Amino acid sequence: MSTRQVAYIKEENCIGCAICIDVCPFDAIIGAQNFSHRINFEECPGCKICVNKCPTDCIEIKNINQDKSNLKDKIKYNFKRRELRIANIKKNYLHNIENQLKKII
Numbered sequence: 001m002s003t004r005q006v007a008y009i010k011e012e013n014c015i016g017c018a019i020c021i022d023v024c025p026f027d028a029i030i031g032a033q034n035f036s037h038r039i040n041f042e043e044c045p046g047c048k049i050c051v052n053k054c055p056t057d058c059i060e061i062k063n064i065n066q067d068k069s070n071l072k073d074k075i076k077y078n079f080k081r082r083e084l085r086i087a088n089i090k091k092n093y094l095h096n097i098e099n100q101l102k103k104i105i
């Protein structure tokens, strides 16, 4: 068994802002707005991008004992999932703007 790095959220300090979800390129963070978030270790390759984005500094990097053999396939899958999620967010955003405009115009 080899060791690899993953991100870890100290949930007691998480304010549920969801910034980390938006910046994670691997869609490895689970949570909803205003609720504490968690990292799915299986899908986090430890890129560290989320660490400096957290406003409460509650994300740290730690070592876990895990085989790296399936990691590459998961990362490919997650890029697709992230693209779909962003497309849905954009769609909902545009839909909300359209609804707001209908109320005004």
Ligand code: SF4
Residues within 6 Å of the ligand: 006, 007, 023, 024, 025, 026, 027, 028, 029, 039, 043, 044, 045, 046, 047, 048, 049, 050, 051
């Ligand atoms: S370290 Fe990288 S892959 Fe892991 S949760 Fe943070 S942003 Fe996502």
Ligand code: SF4
Residues within 6 Å of the ligand: 009, 013, 014, 015, 016, 017, 018, 019, 020, 021, 031, 036, 037, 053, 054, 055, 056, 057, 058, 059
């Ligand atoms: S960025 Fe930090 S405070 Fe915000 S949801 Fe993520 S872990 Fe919690």
